[in-house]
Amino acid sequence: MTLTLLWAGCALGCTFGVASRLGDFCLLRGLRQRLAGGAAPQLQAFALALAVALLASQALAWAGLADLGSAQLVRPQFSLPAVLLGGLLFGSGMALARSCGARALVLLAGGHLRALVTLLCLGLAAQATLTGVLAPLRQWLQALGTIHLSHATLAQQLQAQGLGLGLATLGAAAVPALALLGYALGPPALRRTPVQLLCALVIGTLVAAGWWLTAQVGVDPFEPTPLTSLSFIGPVAEGLFYLQLATGRAASLGPAIVAGTLLGAGATALATRSARWEGFAQPRALAASACGGVLMGVGGVLAVGCSIGQGLSGLSTLAYASLPACAGIVAGALLTLQAHAYLFPALLEPSHETP
Numbered sequence: 403m404t405l406t407l408l409w410a411g412c413a414l415g416c417t418f419g420v421a422s423r424l425g426d427f428c429l430l431r432g433l434r435q436r437l438a439g440g441a442a443p444q445l446q447a448f449a450l451a452l453a454v455a456l457l458a459s460q461a462l463a464w465a466g467l468a469d470l471g472s473a474q475l476v477r478p479q480f481s482l483p484a485v486l487l488g489g490l491l492f493g494s495g496m497a498l499a500r501s502c503g504a505r506a507l508v509l510l511a512g513g514h515l516r517a518l519v520t521l522l523c524l525g526l527a528a529q530a531t532l533t534g535v536l537a538p539l540r541q542w543l544q545a546l547g548t549i550h551l552s553h554a555t556l557a558q559q560l561q562a563q564g565l566g567l568g569l570a571t572l573g574a575a576a577v578p579a580l581a582l583l584g585y586a587l588g589p590p591a592l593r594r595t596p597v598q599l600l601c602a603l604v605i606g607t608l609v610a611a612g613w614w615l616t617a618q619v620g621v622d623p624f625e626p627t628p629l630t631s632l633s634f635i636g637p638v639a640e641g642l643f644y645l646q647l648a649t650g651r652a653a654s655l656g657p658a659i660v661a662g663t664l665l666g667a668g669a670t671a672l673a674t675r676s677a678r679w680e681g682f683a684q685p686r687a688l689a690a691s692a693c694g695g696v697l698m699g700v701g702g703v704l705a706v707g708c709s710i711g712q713g714l715s716g717l718s719t720l721a722y723a724s725l726p727a728c729a730g731i732v733a734g735a736l737l738t739l740q741a742h743a744y745l746f747p748a749l750l751e752p753s754h755e756t757p
Contacts, residue, residue: 408653408658411655414611415663415664415666417662417666427444427448427505429713430497430505431444441591443591444598449583450599452713452717455606456720457579458610459718460557460574462614464572470719473721475633475707475712476555479551481544481548482726485727486726487701489705489726489734490730490737491734493732493737497734497742499695500694502634502708503520506695511666511671516687516688520698523694524638524702525638529639530700531700555720605714609631612631612632627655631714631718632659635699635703635708637655640654641661708731
């Protein structure tokens, strides 16, 4: 992998870290706001970022600058039970840990030591599921209920039905993007917070920038870079593995994005004077962070992505495999939040410590 691509990935992650920290970008917080019955600007921000990611990514495909059908997340063959289970596990872990993998990186950069526990457990569980003791279980689950698709994305499906590339791309992206924009910009909550709105626009654009980078920057015909964009489960695990066994191993794009996210979020925390050390008030908070990290690591591998990797990058390709993964993530988070709201109502109360 070329040094240019690694530096570009670091810059991409740095920009994501800045925007995520400034805009408090967090799907989980939006779901909590929705459950609490009030305005949900974080959920609207996520919808806006997804709409921008979808439109920009499909525009790249239409212009021939990125073949989204070749992205790692786009799979014509996948196990529906494994993807759903993975999404449920990830969503539940996200609610327990009070952050997803990306948000944990942003919080850690500001001194949040609970996020460090979450990330360590996430990386360990993800690596164990990919290549370690849990790999046989993963392989068994991924062999169940396998779906074989003739076309892996909605755009490919429409193109196969006789529409040209431009019409297929427009038809596939227009309806969901308009619906997302209507939800994001209709209620006034997000429009009242221009910084949050701007950061959501930036994050959505970064998803398309990730596709463009891996398709156009530092292309090596002898060592092609898989088409990827923002995602954090595999890269966090790979980054931790690289820290331990860097000798003889080449650096890769995912850990570069992770490092950039830490740098950007850390610089923003210092610049805004929001950096502060935070730890665990009670042992059960430590257990929740650790268990949440493990569930996200295992679930993220089974779902082939996280709330960013599937929720933004995956859906921006209009891949069918991303739909059950995202449905599982949202369902797992909501079920866990509701269970905790019944047992521990304080989980839904606003708190500066809660991401």
